Amino acid sequence: DGSSSSNNNSFLGPAVLEERWQRFEEVVRSDALEALVSIVPGMVFAETVGLVPRILQPRYIILVGPQCLRVASVGFAGEPVIGDRPTEQRTPFVATLVTENLLDTPLDPNRQELVVGMRYRLRGAGPFETSIESSISSEAPFLLGLAQGFVDRFIAPSLADPSSWRLQLRCVELPEGEVQERGE
Numbered sequence: 001d002g003s004s005s006s007n008n009n010s011f012l013g014p015a016v017l018e019e020r021w022q023r024f025e026e027v028v029r030s031d032a033l034e035a036l037v038s039i040v041p042g043m044v045f046a047e048t049v050g051l052v053p054r055i056l057q058p059r060y061i062i063l064v065g066p067q068c069l070r071v072a073s074v075g076f077a078g079e080p081v082i083g084d085r086p087t088e089q090r091t092p093f094v095a096t097l098v099t100e101n102l103l104d105t106p107l108d109p110n111r112q113e114l115v116v117g118m119r120y121r122l123r124g125a126g127p128f129e130t131s132i133e134s135s136i137s138s139e140a141p142f143l144l145g146l147a148q149g150f151v152d153r154f155i156a157p158s159l160a161d162p163s164s165w166r167l168q169l170r171c172v173e174l175p176e177g178e179v180q181e182r183g184e
Helices: 014-029 032-036 040-049 132-148
Strands: 055-065 068-077 093-099 113-124 164-171 181-183
Touching: 014 032, 014 068, 032 068, 040 055, 040 068, 040 093, 040 113, 055 132, 068 132, 093 132
Parallel strands: none
Antiparallel strands: 055 068, 068 093, 093 113, 113 164
16 A cells, blocks of 8 residues: 555655765765775674675675665675686685664764674575675675664664674875775
């Protein structure tokens, strides 16, 4: 019937929507998305949980909803590596990393530093998940729920939760022509 009392976004007034839109534009104009759509969060994740610092077939998904802007990374992690060709290599484990809501994350006005909470989920790959595209299909309902604000409690960072950590990306000034990203 088109009505959804369970949708927590249905009660947004014009002022709230305008405020969220302005925040969305601010985040998009910053370097935050570019820094998060990179291999750096995956490497920090792997080192944090004690895995080989490698994410195979990584894909980056920008989740946008009425009150949500997040970056998700999905890839194969851990050991053993299966497959010979680099573009087809995988492991028996799928890692999904998701940032906290970037609309609620403070940005450094000088755009020198971004500190963002991230959560991860590491699960066994299903028997038909031989490519990252099939793994993303399996993750789609979860990611769609995040964008719509339905599963936010699952992803909220918690200091007591071992599946959460803070990712700090710093822009480092190097001699002209060199670029470096560093995750901590």
